[in-house]
Amino acid sequence: MPAIADRLNNVSISASAAMTQRARDLAAQGIKVISLSAGEPDFATPSHGVEAAHEAALAGDTKYPSMDGTPALKAAIARKFKRENNLDYDASQIVVCGGGKQVIFNAMLATCNPGDEVVIPAPSWISYADIVKFAGAVPVPVACPQEAGFKLRAEDLEAAITSRTKWLFLNFPNNPTGAACSRADMKAIADVMLRHPHVWIMTDDIYEHLIYDDFKFCTIAEVEPKLYDRVLTVNGASKAYAMTGWRLGFCGGPKDLISAISNVNGQNGGGTATIVQAAAAAVLDGPQDLLRERAVIYKQRRDFVLTELAKIDGLKCHKPEGAFYIFPSISGLIGRTSRGGRRIESDTDFVMALVNEHHVATVQGAAYGMSPFFRISYATSMEKLTEACARISLFCSEMR
Protein backbone atom coordinates (compact mmCIF):
# COMPACT_ATOMS: atom_id res chain seq x y z
CA MET A 1 0.00 0.00 0.00
CA PRO A 2 1.33 3.50 -0.78
CA ALA A 3 2.53 5.26 2.39
CA ILE A 4 0.76 7.83 4.56
CA ALA A 5 2.64 11.12 5.17
CA ASP A 6 5.19 11.26 7.98
CA ARG A 7 3.51 14.39 9.33
CA LEU A 8 0.72 12.20 10.69
CA ASN A 9 3.10 10.13 12.81
CA ASN A 10 2.82 12.47 15.78
CA VAL A 11 -0.85 13.29 15.47
CA SER A 12 -3.17 11.37 17.76
CA ILE A 13 -6.83 10.46 17.49
CA SER A 14 -8.68 12.64 19.98
CA ALA A 15 -9.20 10.75 23.26
CA SER A 16 -12.62 12.33 23.71
CA ALA A 17 -13.65 11.08 20.25
CA ALA A 18 -12.25 7.64 21.18
CA MET A 19 -14.27 7.61 24.41
CA THR A 20 -17.41 8.75 22.58
CA GLN A 21 -16.87 5.80 20.23
CA ARG A 22 -16.44 3.39 23.18
CA ALA A 23 -19.73 4.68 24.62
CA ARG A 24 -21.43 4.13 21.24
CA ASP A 25 -20.04 0.59 21.03
CA LEU A 26 -21.41 -0.25 24.49
CA ALA A 27 -24.75 1.34 23.60
CA ALA A 28 -24.89 -0.80 20.44
CA GLN A 29 -24.76 -3.84 22.75
CA GLY A 30 -27.89 -2.54 24.46
CA ILE A 31 -26.05 -1.09 27.49
CA LYS A 32 -27.36 2.20 28.88
CA VAL A 33 -24.27 4.40 28.76
CA ILE A 34 -24.24 7.95 30.11
CA SER A 35 -21.87 10.02 28.05
CA LEU A 36 -20.14 12.91 29.79
CA SER A 37 -17.31 12.90 27.28
CA ALA A 38 -18.44 15.23 24.50
CA GLY A 39 -17.82 18.97 24.65
CA GLU A 40 -21.11 19.78 23.06
CA PRO A 41 -24.14 21.77 24.29
CA ASP A 42 -27.30 19.68 24.62
CA PHE A 43 -29.45 22.68 23.63
CA ALA A 44 -30.92 23.34 20.19
CA THR A 45 -29.62 25.87 17.69
CA PRO A 46 -31.77 29.04 18.01
CA SER A 47 -34.68 28.72 15.60
CA HIS A 48 -34.05 32.13 14.02
CA GLY A 49 -30.63 30.80 12.95
CA VAL A 50 -32.18 27.73 11.35
CA GLU A 51 -34.78 29.91 9.60
CA ALA A 52 -32.12 32.28 8.26
CA ALA A 53 -30.25 29.33 6.71
CA HIS A 54 -33.48 28.05 5.19
CA GLU A 55 -34.36 31.44 3.74
CA ALA A 56 -30.84 31.89 2.34
CA ALA A 57 -31.07 28.51 0.61
CA LEU A 58 -34.50 29.29 -0.83
CA ALA A 59 -33.29 32.70 -2.01
CA GLY A 60 -30.52 31.05 -4.02
CA ASP A 61 -27.62 32.03 -1.76
CA THR A 62 -25.97 28.77 -2.74
CA LYS A 63 -23.00 29.76 -4.89
CA TYR A 64 -19.30 29.62 -3.94
CA PRO A 65 -18.64 31.84 -0.93
CA SER A 66 -15.87 34.42 -0.75
CA MET A 67 -12.91 32.84 0.99
CA ASP A 68 -12.90 35.20 3.96
CA GLY A 69 -16.64 35.39 4.75
CA THR A 70 -19.76 37.15 3.49
CA PRO A 71 -19.92 40.94 4.00
CA ALA A 72 -23.14 40.49 6.02
CA LEU A 73 -21.59 38.02 8.45
CA LYS A 74 -18.36 40.00 8.76
CA ALA A 75 -20.42 43.07 9.64
CA ALA A 76 -22.31 41.06 12.29
CA ILE A 77 -18.99 39.79 13.70
CA ALA A 78 -17.57 43.33 13.82
CA ARG A 79 -20.68 44.38 15.80
CA LYS A 80 -20.25 41.41 18.14
CA PHE A 81 -16.60 42.25 18.84
CA LYS A 82 -17.51 45.87 19.57
CA ARG A 83 -20.61 45.09 21.65
CA GLU A 84 -19.21 42.26 23.74
CA ASN A 85 -15.46 42.81 23.80
CA ASN A 86 -15.04 46.52 23.07
CA LEU A 87 -12.73 45.59 20.19
CA ASP A 88 -12.68 47.40 16.84
CA TYR A 89 -12.13 45.07 13.89
CA ASP A 90 -13.20 46.19 10.42
CA ALA A 91 -14.08 43.78 7.60
CA SER A 92 -10.44 43.52 6.45
CA GLN A 93 -9.52 42.29 9.94
CA ILE A 94 -12.00 39.41 10.10
CA VAL A 95 -11.99 35.90 8.59
CA VAL A 96 -14.76 33.32 8.78
CA CYS A 97 -13.77 29.62 8.75
CA GLY A 98 -15.34 26.20 9.25
CA GLY A 99 -15.20 26.27 13.05
CA GLY A 100 -12.83 27.75 15.61
CA LYS A 101 -10.71 24.68 14.98
CA GLN A 102 -10.18 25.61 11.35
CA VAL A 103 -9.38 29.21 12.30
CA ILE A 104 -6.56 27.98 14.55
CA PHE A 105 -5.39 25.43 11.99
CA ASN A 106 -5.24 28.06 9.25
CA ALA A 107 -3.49 30.54 11.54
CA MET A 108 -0.77 28.03 12.41
CA LEU A 109 -0.26 27.04 8.77
CA ALA A 110 -0.05 30.71 7.88
CA THR A 111 2.61 31.59 10.46
CA CYS A 112 4.63 28.64 11.78
CA ASN A 113 7.97 27.54 10.41
CA PRO A 114 9.60 24.23 11.38
CA GLY A 115 10.93 24.39 14.91
CA ASP A 116 8.88 27.41 15.99
CA GLU A 117 7.54 27.02 19.51
CA VAL A 118 3.95 27.52 20.66
CA VAL A 119 3.40 28.03 24.37
CA ILE A 120 0.23 26.27 25.52
CA PRO A 121 -1.06 26.52 29.09
CA ALA A 122 -1.78 22.96 30.27
CA PRO A 123 -4.08 21.20 30.64
CA SER A 124 -5.46 22.26 27.29
CA TRP A 125 -7.90 21.33 24.57
CA ILE A 126 -6.67 18.15 22.90
CA SER A 127 -6.42 19.62 19.40
CA TYR A 128 -4.01 22.48 20.10
CA ALA A 129 -0.88 20.34 20.26
CA ASP A 130 -1.87 18.30 17.22
CA ILE A 131 -2.61 21.40 15.13
CA VAL A 132 0.73 22.91 16.13
CA LYS A 133 2.55 19.71 15.17
CA PHE A 134 0.71 19.61 11.85
CA ALA A 135 2.13 23.04 11.12
CA GLY A 136 5.66 21.75 11.85
CA ALA A 137 5.94 23.68 15.11
CA VAL A 138 6.61 22.46 18.64
CA PRO A 139 4.00 22.66 21.43
CA VAL A 140 5.50 23.87 24.73
CA PRO A 141 3.13 23.12 27.62
CA VAL A 142 3.13 25.33 30.72
CA ALA A 143 1.48 23.70 33.72
CA CYS A 144 -1.45 25.51 35.34
CA PRO A 145 -1.76 23.42 38.53
CA GLN A 146 -4.98 22.67 40.38
CA GLU A 147 -3.55 24.39 43.49
CA ALA A 148 -3.37 27.61 41.43
CA GLY A 149 -6.99 27.18 40.32
CA PHE A 150 -5.69 25.96 36.94
CA LYS A 151 -4.63 29.56 36.16
CA LEU A 152 -1.66 30.54 34.05
CA ARG A 153 0.87 32.16 36.38
CA ALA A 154 2.89 35.04 34.97
CA GLU A 155 6.21 33.65 36.23
CA ASP A 156 5.59 30.26 34.59
CA LEU A 157 4.72 31.96 31.31
CA GLU A 158 7.83 34.12 31.45
CA ALA A 159 10.01 31.03 32.00
CA ALA A 160 8.50 29.25 28.96
CA ILE A 161 9.20 31.96 26.38
CA THR A 162 12.34 31.62 24.27
CA SER A 163 13.68 33.31 21.14
CA ARG A 164 11.92 30.56 19.14
CA THR A 165 8.47 31.19 20.62
CA LYS A 166 6.05 32.15 17.84
CA TRP A 167 2.71 32.01 19.65
CA LEU A 168 1.13 31.98 23.07
CA PHE A 169 -2.29 30.28 23.20
CA LEU A 170 -4.87 31.45 25.74
CA ASN A 171 -8.16 29.68 26.44
CA PHE A 172 -10.05 30.99 29.48
CA PRO A 173 -12.74 29.79 30.28
CA ASN A 174 -10.74 26.67 29.66
CA ASN A 175 -11.32 23.26 28.22
CA PRO A 176 -10.87 20.96 30.21
CA THR A 177 -10.73 22.76 33.59
CA GLY A 178 -13.41 25.45 33.25
CA ALA A 179 -10.97 27.95 34.79
CA ALA A 180 -11.46 31.55 33.74
CA CYS A 181 -9.13 34.52 34.00
CA SER A 182 -9.82 37.68 36.01
CA ARG A 183 -8.89 41.04 34.55
CA ALA A 184 -6.00 41.36 37.03
CA ASP A 185 -4.62 37.93 36.07
CA MET A 186 -5.02 38.76 32.38
CA LYS A 187 -3.15 42.02 32.90
CA ALA A 188 -0.29 40.11 34.53
CA ILE A 189 -0.15 37.81 31.48
CA ALA A 190 -0.29 40.85 29.18
CA ASP A 191 2.60 42.48 31.05
CA VAL A 192 4.76 39.43 30.36
CA MET A 193 3.79 39.52 26.68
CA LEU A 194 4.66 43.22 26.37
CA ARG A 195 8.24 42.20 27.15
CA HIS A 196 8.32 39.70 24.24
CA PRO A 197 7.32 41.54 21.05
CA HIS A 198 8.33 38.62 18.78
CA VAL A 199 5.38 36.49 20.01
CA TRP A 200 1.83 36.41 18.61
CA ILE A 201 -1.06 35.69 20.98
CA MET A 202 -4.02 33.51 20.00
CA THR A 203 -6.92 33.82 22.41
CA ASP A 204 -9.58 31.15 21.96
CA ASP A 205 -12.67 32.75 23.49
CA ILE A 206 -15.10 30.05 22.42
CA TYR A 207 -16.46 29.64 26.00
CA GLU A 208 -16.86 33.39 26.53
CA HIS A 209 -20.57 33.23 27.31
CA LEU A 210 -20.39 30.21 29.60
CA ILE A 211 -19.34 31.98 32.77
CA TYR A 212 -20.93 31.87 36.22
CA ASP A 213 -21.31 33.59 39.61
CA ASP A 214 -20.89 37.08 38.17
CA PHE A 215 -17.34 36.28 37.04
CA LYS A 216 -16.51 38.79 34.29
CA PHE A 217 -15.06 37.47 31.05
CA CYS A 218 -12.20 39.49 29.56
CA THR A 219 -10.03 39.10 26.49
CA ILE A 220 -6.41 40.12 26.19
CA ALA A 221 -6.58 42.67 23.34
CA GLU A 222 -9.17 44.62 25.28
CA VAL A 223 -7.33 44.34 28.61
CA GLU A 224 -4.05 45.54 27.08
CA PRO A 225 -4.64 47.59 23.91
CA LYS A 226 -0.85 47.84 23.36
CA LEU A 227 -1.00 44.16 22.34
CA TYR A 228 -3.82 44.70 19.81
CA ASP A 229 -1.50 44.32 16.79
CA ARG A 230 -0.22 40.94 17.99
CA VAL A 231 -3.47 39.32 19.08
CA LEU A 232 -5.69 36.96 17.12
CA THR A 233 -9.09 36.91 18.85
CA VAL A 234 -10.86 33.63 17.99
CA ASN A 235 -14.48 32.78 18.60
CA GLY A 236 -17.32 30.82 17.03
CA ALA A 237 -20.92 29.74 17.07
CA SER A 238 -20.46 26.18 18.38
CA LYS A 239 -20.60 26.56 22.15
CA ALA A 240 -22.52 29.81 22.68
CA TYR A 241 -25.29 29.11 20.18
CA ALA A 242 -25.27 25.30 20.25
CA MET A 243 -24.14 25.16 16.62
CA THR A 244 -21.39 22.54 16.75
CA GLY A 245 -22.59 20.77 13.60
CA TRP A 246 -22.80 23.91 11.51
CA ARG A 247 -19.02 24.43 11.64
CA LEU A 248 -18.66 28.17 11.99
CA GLY A 249 -15.74 30.00 13.58
CA PHE A 250 -14.20 33.42 13.10
CA CYS A 251 -11.36 35.63 14.19
CA GLY A 252 -10.33 39.25 14.38
CA GLY A 253 -6.75 40.43 14.19
CA PRO A 254 -4.21 42.64 12.46
CA LYS A 255 -4.74 43.02 8.72
CA ASP A 256 -1.58 41.23 7.48
CA LEU A 257 -2.16 38.21 9.69
CA ILE A 258 -5.82 38.07 8.68
CA SER A 259 -4.97 38.23 5.02
CA ALA A 260 -2.48 35.33 5.44
CA ILE A 261 -5.13 33.27 7.27
CA SER A 262 -7.65 34.10 4.57
CA ASN A 263 -5.17 32.94 1.95
CA VAL A 264 -4.80 29.55 3.68
CA ASN A 265 -8.58 29.36 4.12
CA GLY A 266 -9.03 29.83 0.39
CA GLN A 267 -7.05 26.63 -0.24
CA ASN A 268 -8.27 24.77 2.82
CA GLY A 269 -11.97 24.42 2.09
CA GLY A 270 -12.44 27.53 0.00
CA GLY A 271 -14.70 29.35 2.42
CA THR A 272 -17.57 28.51 4.74
CA ALA A 273 -20.99 27.32 3.50
CA THR A 274 -23.11 30.32 2.53
CA ILE A 275 -26.24 29.22 4.35
CA VAL A 276 -24.24 28.55 7.52
CA GLN A 277 -22.93 32.10 7.33
CA ALA A 278 -26.50 33.37 7.02
CA ALA A 279 -27.45 31.42 10.16
CA ALA A 280 -24.45 32.78 12.06
CA ALA A 281 -25.25 36.39 11.12
CA ALA A 282 -28.81 35.86 12.37
CA VAL A 283 -27.75 34.48 15.77
CA LEU A 284 -25.02 37.08 16.30
CA ASP A 285 -27.41 39.94 15.50
CA GLY A 286 -30.48 38.33 17.08
CA PRO A 287 -31.73 38.35 20.69
CA GLN A 288 -28.99 37.37 23.12
CA ASP A 289 -31.20 36.48 26.12
CA LEU A 290 -30.73 32.78 25.48
CA LEU A 291 -27.04 33.08 26.40
CA ARG A 292 -27.91 34.22 29.91
CA GLU A 293 -30.79 31.74 30.23
CA ARG A 294 -28.57 28.83 29.26
CA ALA A 295 -25.74 30.00 31.52
CA VAL A 296 -28.18 29.81 34.47
CA ILE A 297 -28.96 26.19 33.58
CA TYR A 298 -25.27 25.27 33.16
CA LYS A 299 -24.51 26.85 36.53
CA GLN A 300 -27.20 24.75 38.25
CA ARG A 301 -25.69 21.64 36.70
CA ARG A 302 -22.16 22.62 37.67
CA ASP A 303 -23.22 23.24 41.27
CA PHE A 304 -25.07 19.94 41.44
CA VAL A 305 -22.16 17.90 40.08
CA LEU A 306 -19.66 19.68 42.33
CA THR A 307 -21.80 18.97 45.40
CA GLU A 308 -22.12 15.30 44.49
CA LEU A 309 -18.43 14.85 43.67
CA ALA A 310 -17.40 16.54 46.92
CA LYS A 311 -19.06 13.63 48.78
CA ILE A 312 -16.82 11.07 47.06
CA ASP A 313 -13.71 9.93 48.90
CA GLY A 314 -10.61 10.12 46.73
CA LEU A 315 -11.77 12.89 44.36
CA LYS A 316 -10.66 16.51 44.64
CA CYS A 317 -12.40 19.23 42.59
CA HIS A 318 -11.67 22.83 41.84
CA LYS A 319 -14.80 24.96 41.33
CA PRO A 320 -14.67 26.09 37.70
CA GLU A 321 -15.71 29.64 36.83
CA GLY A 322 -16.86 28.79 33.32
CA ALA A 323 -17.22 26.43 30.32
CA PHE A 324 -19.15 23.20 30.98
CA TYR A 325 -16.40 21.00 32.36
CA ILE A 326 -15.20 19.82 35.76
CA PHE A 327 -11.70 18.39 36.09
CA PRO A 328 -11.40 16.38 39.32
CA SER A 329 -8.14 14.94 40.57
CA ILE A 330 -8.17 11.19 41.24
CA SER A 331 -4.82 11.15 43.06
CA GLY A 332 -6.60 9.73 46.15
CA LEU A 333 -7.60 6.63 44.18
CA ILE A 334 -4.30 5.73 42.54
CA GLY A 335 -3.12 2.29 43.61
CA ARG A 336 -6.63 0.99 44.37
CA THR A 337 -8.47 -1.74 42.44
CA SER A 338 -11.93 -1.45 40.93
CA ARG A 339 -14.68 -3.97 41.64
CA GLY A 340 -14.09 -5.39 38.15
CA GLY A 341 -10.45 -6.06 39.08
CA ARG A 342 -8.69 -3.21 37.24
CA ARG A 343 -5.81 -1.70 39.16
CA ILE A 344 -5.97 2.08 38.93
CA GLU A 345 -2.42 3.15 38.07
CA SER A 346 -3.44 6.13 35.93
CA ASP A 347 -6.38 8.30 34.92
CA THR A 348 -6.70 6.19 31.75
CA ASP A 349 -7.24 3.10 33.95
CA PHE A 350 -9.82 5.08 35.92
CA VAL A 351 -11.93 6.24 32.94
CA MET A 352 -11.74 2.85 31.20
CA ALA A 353 -12.84 0.99 34.34
CA LEU A 354 -15.61 3.54 34.89
CA VAL A 355 -17.02 3.20 31.38
CA ASN A 356 -16.67 -0.59 31.27
CA GLU A 357 -17.99 -1.34 34.75
CA HIS A 358 -20.50 1.47 35.41
CA HIS A 359 -21.07 2.77 31.89
CA VAL A 360 -20.24 6.43 32.41
CA ALA A 361 -18.04 7.89 29.67
CA THR A 362 -15.56 10.63 30.69
CA VAL A 363 -12.09 11.54 29.40
CA GLN A 364 -8.73 10.99 31.07
CA GLY A 365 -6.67 14.04 32.05
CA ALA A 366 -3.68 12.61 30.18
CA ALA A 367 -5.44 13.50 26.93
CA TYR A 368 -5.29 17.16 27.98
CA GLY A 369 -1.73 16.98 29.24
CA MET A 370 -2.36 16.71 32.99
CA SER A 371 -2.67 13.61 35.19
CA PRO A 372 -4.14 12.11 37.29
CA PHE A 373 -7.42 13.88 36.49
CA PHE A 374 -10.53 13.21 34.44
CA ARG A 375 -12.86 15.53 32.58
CA ILE A 376 -16.60 15.55 33.08
CA SER A 377 -18.74 17.49 30.63
CA TYR A 378 -21.97 18.59 32.31
CA ALA A 379 -23.57 19.73 29.06
CA THR A 380 -26.33 17.20 29.57
CA SER A 381 -29.62 16.87 31.45
CA MET A 382 -29.95 16.91 35.25
CA GLU A 383 -31.51 13.49 35.03
CA LYS A 384 -28.43 12.04 33.35
CA LEU A 385 -26.09 13.94 35.66
CA THR A 386 -27.91 12.60 38.72
CA GLU A 387 -27.59 9.02 37.49
CA ALA A 388 -23.96 9.55 36.39
CA CYS A 389 -22.93 10.99 39.77
CA ALA A 390 -24.56 8.04 41.56
CA ARG A 391 -22.66 5.61 39.34
CA ILE A 392 -19.33 7.43 39.82
CA SER A 393 -19.91 7.44 43.58
CA LEU A 394 -20.62 3.69 43.61
CA PHE A 395 -17.62 3.01 41.37
CA CYS A 396 -15.25 4.88 43.69
CA SER A 397 -16.74 3.48 46.91
CA GLU A 398 -16.35 -0.09 45.63
CA MET A 399 -12.60 0.32 45.10
CA ARG A 400 -10.30 -1.60 47.38
Ligand code: PLP
Ligand atom coordinates in the same frame (compact mmCIF):
# COMPACT_ATOMS: atom_id res chain seq x y z
N1 PLP B 1 -11.61 25.60 21.17
C1 PLP B 1 -11.83 24.89 22.29
C2 PLP B 1 -11.12 25.24 23.54
C3 PLP B 1 -12.72 23.81 22.26
O1 PLP B 1 -12.94 23.11 23.38
C4 PLP B 1 -13.35 23.46 21.06
C5 PLP B 1 -14.26 22.31 20.97
O2 PLP B 1 -14.36 21.46 21.81
C6 PLP B 1 -13.10 24.24 19.94
C7 PLP B 1 -12.22 25.30 20.02
C8 PLP B 1 -13.72 23.90 18.62
O3 PLP B 1 -14.66 24.79 18.27
P1 PLP B 1 -15.38 24.69 16.85
O4 PLP B 1 -16.54 23.78 16.99
O5 PLP B 1 -15.77 26.12 16.59
O6 PLP B 1 -14.38 24.20 15.86
